Amino acid sequence: MTTDFDAYLSSQRDKHLNELQEFLRFPSISTLSEHASDVLQCAEHLATLARQVGFEHIQLLQTPKHPVLYADWLHAEGKPTVLVYGHYDVQPVDPLRLWETPPFEPTIRDGKIYARGSSDDKGQVFMHLKSFEALLQTTGTLPVNVKLCIEGEEEIGSPHLPAVLEQHKDLFAADVLVISDTTILGPNRPSVCYGLRGLAALQVDVYGAKGDLHSGLYGGAIQNPLHAMVELLASLHDDNGVVQVNGFYDNVQEISAQEREAFAKLAPDDSALAQSLGVTELFGETGYTTLEREWVRPTLELNGVYGGFQGEGTKTVIPSSAHAKITCRLVPNQDPADIQQKIKKHLQEFAPPGVRVEVTLHDKGNPYVTPFDHPVIQLAATAYEQAYGVSAAFTRMGGSIPIVEAFANVLHLPAVLMGFGLDTENFHAPNEHFSLDNFDKGLRTLCYYWLGLDEAFHSQQA
């Protein structure tokens, strides 16, 4: 089936890729305060892009940190309203030396576009805009009403979006939430995601002497904060990767036999996966398959550990402090605040003698699951199949989009997670990239989805 939007997207491809590169050039790293003005400029650029497509009532809703872009097109009288969520902020880029081309100088090679944010999530936000442009340019209208909610704080746990949604409930009111910030199973293996893991983040700071000390003079006399820290951190898991924090697994919804069977069909080849990642073997909580560990089991991960000398050569020092950054991936029905408290308690109880342990609670986000037989979910599978020519799978995802739960709580919307990324695309790592094949097919998937949505809602009501 060829349609007007298909021909339009083909004719505009070069122009669209140029525009995408322009969008990717903004170093909109939300966690680093020195990039605050870059984040703002990126938001303003996004507003311009939305205006050019034909969106109206464009606003940058202010927060204490980075603004949320709102825009709408509300001329499809009697049709459902779609709320599109995405984020224009990106992860930090260190270690910079590992990037083959600079993270904010987008480069196309081998059918991929390389840049920080290309896959997570600017590339996918851009596709939404262009899918609406394609329909507007070829039909003069849209088959649904559309509202955009594109935030700049997703990579820091969306601290202010819940308040923004609460404050602007009516503005954001809609019938369905569509998010493209997830991956599909692989090249030409589309999948609709119906569940996400939640997040709970903490920082641990271990303090010893009031200053760094000479390891010759004081070595043996006092507790070395690095020794205390590795002992403390090692106590968080057993040798089999099982989290040892008391009560950590208490509220975990065990996987159903049905899900286990469905996942088994999608199971990756463990040795091929290990090889592709460059590890000698996969590893994780005993008693669960790799996919189960990634999708339905909670984790407690160290994301950073640091203290003392890191330079060239040797420095015979006992540092005065040591630090670690921790994030957990949570599953229904774990409560992020409860998990943070349990970990804090563990870290304080297991603190070795001679040091002071401080625990700071950071971001948190709830896990989220939606029934996969909901019509707006089923339509997603149909749209993927129309664009990709193969049937789509239903999956869950190991990552977190904390805001999904906030949308559910505040706006009471069914959420559809239609992603176009690949899990080999290095988001959060050097050399992030995005497949142009998924860029092309994804644009068409979105167009099919918008065109089918009114009917899907009628089928639900019937």
Add this chain to the structure above:
Amino acid sequence: MTTDFDAYLSSQRDKHLNELQEFLRFPSISTLSEHASDVLQCAEHLATLARQVGFEHIQLLQTPKHPVLYADWLHAEGKPTVLVYGHYDVQPVDPLRLWETPPFEPTIRDGKIYARGSSDDKGQVFMHLKSFEALLQTTGTLPVNVKLCIEGEEEIGSPHLPAVLEQHKDLFAADVLVISDTTILGPNRPSVCYGLRGLAALQVDVYGAKGDLHSGLYGGAIQNPLHAMVELLASLHDDNGVVQVNGFYDNVQEISAQEREAFAKLAPDDSALAQSLGVTELFGETGYTTLEREWVRPTLELNGVYGGFQGEGTKTVIPSSAHAKITCRLVPNQDPADIQQKIKKHLQEFAPPGVRVEVTLHDKGNPYVTPFDHPVIQLAATAYEQAYGVSAAFTRMGGSIPIVEAFANVLHLPAVLMGFGLDTENFHAPNEHFSLDNFDKGLRTLCYYWLGLDEAFHSQQA
């Protein structure tokens, strides 16, 4: 007793302090390759200082890294020859933000001179030069022949000095080696050090996936190198601070009852020491006092641990690698190379699954002990008493001067460790400083020592 050198030193004090500050301004950090030219400039400045005192045959003996300064004054016919060893290189200065005044802008306040190297060891090297200047200027001659051997690689384990000594055996031939790179027990508590701990350094690198990974997508699926590292490092000690590396204590010479008794008399007040260091309590290997743990027991210390995200906020990453820097302090009769191999074996045997562990061997130095009843040692106590007005103690030291063993092996010299530092002077840490009281009294101690040395040697032969 007032002597000519005493009056001379008093009259020249301001000039000497200005000259010392000039010497301390060179950022001669031997471990950082970007400071190589600073190290060389510092060596050249030291040569100028020696020439001004009256030294001759001044040479910078080249090594693959930083040069060794040789100089002599050999006009005391029939008298013993002293070889003075010291070092003009210094430790790195990070974390820079903790310095109250910049490390290479020497500042005098509260009777102390603050600068990197003020105590370890440029200040003490400078005192040697000025002690000879005082005797030459007031008597026209020196009571002993003198050779200087001042190196630029002590802080990186003196990798090239043994070869330099071997190559220039005749040049460095002497009757006694005098080193001022140690501490005294406290303000106005002089002490002669008769033993030093050795050193064995290693680096551990733990490698996981070939790149950083998103902790949502892969969390739970693979071994996190940070988890593997903290588990591995935690296995190096038990909860009581006892090293768990197989065979680590095998060759350790146990402390004698006599030594234990002598040390007990010098024992610090543990709670006062803890308070002065800012720790809640002291901590270390069970069964030994604080002084014993510092002087006669070996240690295995983590000096740096790092991997993953260290910035502001949160980054949900599984890093591709994790790293640790380790140094051991060794005692007779541990062999540094043997200890390095034992630790390497432990790290490889205890490597958790799913990661690759690489161990790199770095610096090493032998422990050293000399009989405290040797006349050149006894003379040191006498000289201290003459300058300080109180009797001196005999101690051992927790730090390492690897080169002491090399001098013993190559030149077969008795070594005298006459230090003037205080263990509160923050060497290897921010705000390193040196007491001007010890500067003044130390200069006089050295003059008394040179004046008594010929007679001490005769008493030995008698």
